[in-house]
Amino acid sequence: MIKILVVDDHTIFRSGLRKLLSDEPDMRVDDEARDVGEMLAKLRRASFDVVLLDVSMAGRSGLEAMPSVRAEFPKLPVLFLSMYPAEQYAVVALRAGASGYLTKDAESEELILAIREVAAGRRYLSSTAAQRLLLQTVGGDDDQPPHHRLSAREHQIMLMIVQGISLTEIGKQMFISVKTVSSTRTRILQKIGVDNNAELVLYAVRHRIVHG
Structure with missing residues (x-):
């Protein structure tokens, strides 16, 4: 059993x-x-x-x-x-x-x-x-898309950001400070190679992380 x-x-x-x-x-x-x-x-x-x-x-x-x-x-x-x-x-x-x-x-x-x-x-x-x-x-690591290099927490916060959830609400749901969410968002943007949330959403749709 x-x-x-x-x-x-x-x-x-x-x-x-x-x-x-x-x-x-x-x-x-x-x-x-x-x-x-x-x-x-x-x-x-x-x-x-x-x-x-x-x-x-x-x-x-x-x-x-x-x-x-x-x-x-x-x-x-x-x-x-x-x-x-x-x-x-x-x-x-x-x-x-x-x-x-x-x-x-x-x-x-x-x-x-x-x-x-x-x-x-x-x-x-x-x-x-x-x-x-x-x-x-x-193909090796060089062929992997940038979001595969994110940590588990970075992945979760990325998904919440592209869903339109505010940084304050993300902090509440994850029981972490808004400052931590904000610094994590900065690392996500850097690793993905985008400048803002709108570009992050476009990236997520393009890579089928979320559906457009």
Whole structure:
């Protein structure tokens, strides 16, 4: 039996996953967590075979949490579920230590397959994301787009900026100061090679990080 911990800040989504996976004879959702702090506490108290982890949550993001997860649970399979396109974000997730990456609009059959794959110690990516990762591996770092060089926190803040969220609101959602958000924004613009938020949005649309 594959024991699963679902980590997502949306109650309806967690409930939907629990109901979906309840039909599978070889897996069950043993517990749920709303944020990274709750996830780490539950991982320390109980044993799980797979963690289904949302990339972006209020406060500390799933990506930012991976160093802590890997430090305490180095062999625990973590499958990221996200609304962000896999072909652009999967590389960041794997570098952070994820076992796999799926978008939340994936078919239920693919999710179930992915869970079984990572539970067996393998990695899972959609075919599109896998092809892109292979091309980047063959091409080397010079062929990677600039946003793949961002840190986990920089990625999260970039995504929030291009969604039109103010720096003040970003700080509130991530529990960090506006000054920290502002300095991070400056680093993002420098790494991407753009001068302002409008150019950052155009970059995000052009690279299919968000849909225009």
